[in-house]
Amino acid sequence: MIEYLLDTVVRAIAVGTPLLWAGLGEIYAERAGVVNLGVEGMMILGAFFAFAVAHTTGNPVVGLVVAGGVGGIAALLHAFVAVTLRANQYVSGLALAMFGIGLTGVLGRGWEGVPLLATLPEISALNYLSVVAAAGLWFVLYHTRAGIVVRSAGESPAAADALGVNVYVVRYLCVIFGGVLAGVAGGFLSVAYRPSWTEGMTGGAGWIAIAIAIFAGWNPLKAIWGAFLFGALYYLSFRLQTWIPPELLRMMPFAFTILVLAATAGSRRGEGAPEALGLPYVSGQR
Amino acid sequence: MKRFGPFHIEPVQAPANSWVLTVSVAAVIAAFVAAGAIFWAFGINPLNAYAVIFVGTLTDRRATPEILRQTIPLLLCGLGLVVAFRAQFWNIGAEGQLLAGAVGGTAVALFLPLPGPWHLAAMFVVGCAAGVLWGLLPALLRIKLDVNDVITTLMMNYIALFFVEWLVHGPWKGQTARGFAYTDTFPATAWLALIPGTRVHWATLALGLTLAGLLAFFLARTRLGFEIRVLGENPLAARYAGINPLKTIVVAMIVSAGAAGLAGVGEVAGIHHKLLAPDQISLGYGYAAIIVAWLARGSPLAAVLTALFLGLIFSSGDVMKVALQMPFRITDVFNGLILFFLIGSERLLYYRVRWAPGQAVPDPSR
Numbered sequence: 001m002i003e004y005l006l007d008t009v010v011r012a013i014a015v016g017t018p019l020l021w022a023g024l025g026e027i028y029a030e031r032a033g034v035v036n037l038g039v040e041g042m043m044i045l046g047a048f049f050a051f052a053v054a055h056t057t058g059n060p061v062v063g064l065v066v067a068g069g070v071g072g073i074a075a076l077l078h079a080f081v082a083v084t085l086r087a088n089q090y091v092s093g094l095a096l097a098m099f100g101i102g103l104t105g106v107l108g109r110g111w112e113g114v115p116l117l118a119t120l121p122e123i124s125a126l127n128y129l130s131v132v133a134a135a136g137l138w139f140v141l142y143h144t145r146a147g148i149v150v151r152s153a154g155e156s157p158a159a160a161d162a163l164g165v166n167v168y169v170v171r172y173l174c175v176i177f178g179g180v181l182a183g184v185a186g187g188f189l190s191v192a193y194r195p196s197w198t199e200g201m202t203g204g205a206g207w208i209a210i211a212i213a214i215f216a217g218w219n220p221l222k223a224i225w226g227a228f229l230f231g232a233l234y235y236l237s238f239r240l241q242t243w244i245p246p247e248l249l250r251m252m253p254f255a256f257t258i259l260v261l262a263a264t265a266g267s268r269r270g271e272g273a274p275e276a277l278g279l280p281y282v283s284g285q286r
Numbered sequence: 287m288k289r290f291g292p293f294h295i296e297p298v299q300a301p302a303n304s305w306v307l308t309v310s311v312a313a314v315i316a317a318f319v320a321a322g323a324i325f326w327a328f329g330i331n332p333l334n335a336y337a338v339i340f341v342g343t344l345t346d347r348r349a350t351p352e353i354l355r356q357t358i359p360l361l362l363c364g365l366g367l368v369v370a371f372r373a374q375f376w377n378i379g380a381e382g383q384l385l386a387g388a389v390g391g392t393a394v395a396l397f398l399p400l401p402g403p404w405h406l407a408a409m410f411v412v413g414c415a416a417g418v419l420w421g422l423l424p425a426l427l428r429i430k431l432d433v434n435d436v437i438t439t440l441m442m443n444y445i446a447l448f449f450v451e452w453l454v455h456g457p458w459k460g461q462t463a464r465g466f467a468y469t470d471t472f473p474a475t476a477w478l479a480l481i482p483g484t485r486v487h488w489a490t491l492a493l494g495l496t497l498a499g500l501l502a503f504f505l506a507r508t509r510l511g512f513e514i515r516v517l518g519e520n521p522l523a524a525r526y527a528g529i530n531p532l533k534t535i536v537v538a539m540i541v542s543a544g545a546a547g548l549a550g551v552g553e554v555a556g557i558h559h560k561l562l563a564p565d566q567i568s569l570g571y572g573y574a575a576i577i578v579a580w581l582a583r584g585s586p587l588a589a590v591l592t593a594l595f596l597g598l599i600f601s602s603g604d605v606m607k608v609a610l611q612m613p614f615r616i617t618d619v620f621n622g623l624i625l626f627f628l629i630g631s632e633r634l635l636y637y638r639v640r641w642a643p644g645q646a647v648p649d650p651s652r
Contacts, residue, residue, distance in 0.1 A: 037436060041622075077626070080630075081626060081629060081630045085629075085630050085632075085633050086633060087629035087630055087632055087633070088629055088632075090376055090436060091576070091580060091625060091629050092625075092626065092629055092630075094378065094573075094576060094625065095621075095622045095623075095625035095626045095629070096622065096626075097622075098573060098618050098621050098622035098625065099618070099619060099622025099623060099626065100622075101615070101618050101622075102615050102616065102617070102618025102619035102620075102621065102622055103324075103618075103619050103622075104615075105613055105614075105615025105616075105618060106324060106612065106613050106615050106616050106619060109613050199615070204440075204444050207437065207440050207441065207444075210437060211434075211437050211441075214434055214437065245452055245455070245456055247448045247449075247451040247452035247455060247456070248448065248449075248452050250448050250451075251444070251445050251448040251449065251452075254441040254442075254444040254445050254448075255441070255445055257437065257441050258423075258427070258433075258437075258438050258441050258442070261427075261433045261434065261437065261438065262427055262431055262433055265427075265431035265432060265433050
């Protein structure tokens with residue numbers, strides 16, 4: 001029994017880690033006022049480049065670093081369209097998701113089924129680091145000047161601007177930061193969690209990460225248990241395979257997301273979305 | 287007002303149609319140029335590649351009708367999204383609603399034997415209803431509990447996908463399918479007629495074109511259509527005018543999800559004649575329909591043209607696969623880039639560029 005429980009916890013951590021990394025990134029982007037629906041695209045780009053680089057260099061850590069860089073570059077694209085060109089953030093994020101899935105599908109041809117020797121263990125410092133990072137990011141967000149700057153860019157950009165905060169720079173940095181974390185999260189999938197490359201291997205994890213940001217109330221600390229709860233559920237759904245067909249089990253995380261969002265909808269009042277979330281900001285204009 | 291060489295640049299409130307068209311076409315061309323980098327990375331001359339694609343798609347006797355065949359689901363889904371987006375409801379779930387429609391249509395085709403044309407008619411009705419059912423939950427969650435519609439509609443896509451997977455692997459797996467995951471073939475009464483020599487199931491196409499006309503009338507001339515537009519453009523004004531957001535969004539979503547459901551029936555009754563793996567039923571039509579709707583800028587009639595354009599991209603995907611050995615996924619790269627450039631260029635719409643050489647009149651306001 002104890003063994004079973006321990007097993008569940010370990011698996012929950014393994015599955016929850018990439019969700020937490022990506023969710024933390026989205027929390028920061030959204031706290032600064034920019035929705036990035038491209039998490040799925042940034043994650044899959046990270047997954048592919050981490051795998052390809054780890055395979056070529058023989059070093060999975062280099063793969064993860066490159067994955068973070070690629071995620072950041074993809075996010076920069078979104079930041080440019082959403083912040084500088086002030087285009088619709090939802091559509092821009094969706095475009096990024098399509099682009100990432102498409103590009104990795106094209107580039108990844110020939111990489112499927114290639115064995116990867118340079119891998120990271122499923123449970124490593126990265127998993128624990130994600131929890132430490134969540135705590136650190138929470139502290140920064142609520143207890144430092146930098147955190148106030150980030151939150152004000154998302155709550156009241158005009159007021160922040162009036163106080164000398166460069167809203168554009170803050171938004172750019174937060175979106176790029178989110179992209180780096182999403183890239184690393186994707187890389188974790190392809191070099192640590194399931195060392196392999198298959199087209200579309202993120203399988204919707206990016207969308208769940210966005211949902212985690214929402215039902216954590218944009219609070220990095222609450223994202224920890226959100227991510228690991230999902231991890232546990234994911235694992236438990238596999239344990240049910242003897243009784244329930246696998247296709248129906250794979251449905252569960254997605255159904256669960258809707259359920260949790262609906263169930264926590266009432267209790268989220270008071271810690272609602274950043275006031276200016278999704279709204280482009282024009283300096284000097286109300 | 288700014289001067290830029292011989293050009294005057296001035297802001298405008300409402301852009302002229304010709305300017306919208308110019309900017310849109312320029313954005314699409316820019317996207318093609320950017321996508322050319324991928325061909326180049328694979329050692330293919332981009333100009334050559336585009337020549338092969340366009341000649342192959344537009345002149346081949348088999349490839350050209352494929353444009354129309356791909357246009358059908360794109361048009362139906364795109365029309366639905368035009369209405370949803372008009373009401374500011376972010377329906378990203380056309381893909382799942384299409385699959386739900388395919389399931390509904392299949393249920394009737396396999397398990398409800400009806401005489402002659404009644405069979406197909408019932409398939410469309412049930413498929414449409416299944417699509418609506420799939421779209422209604424996110425709509426109600428958004429209205430009642432303010433749950434993010436992008437996330438819920440997307441999650442419903444994945445749920446539909448695995449549901450179809452389950453059906454074709456499990457309870458609905460065909461007697462004759464053996465190792466394959468699909469249902470039995472539909473009886474002949476559940477087959478849509480094709481234009482000879484093509485895979486164009488014209489009845490669904492006619493349905494799409496009719497719907498485009500009806501929706502144009504609905505949005506422009508009816509009270510409900512007006513309410514949808516007001517709610518989308520100014521929610522505050524809508525509230526003062528006593529417009530019920532619940533009713534309005536539900537109506538928009540019924541139209542939107544129902545149209546996608548019809549598209550699903552068209553695919554299984556017109557092309558496959560059975561239910562099969564979800565990625566074979568839809569090549570991502572529900573997602574590409576977002577571009578159809580966005581490019582059409584809220585006009586159902588314009589959606590006919592933009593659906594044709596996306597149909598061209600999808601059918602060129604086949605040509606690229608055969609002639610250039612590129613994976614079909616390349617269409618997603620095109621779609622993503624087109625969407626990027628499209629929304630990125632929108633800022634340009636609100637400026638007018640005038641050719642005015644030699645009129646270096648100093649700005650009196652300075």
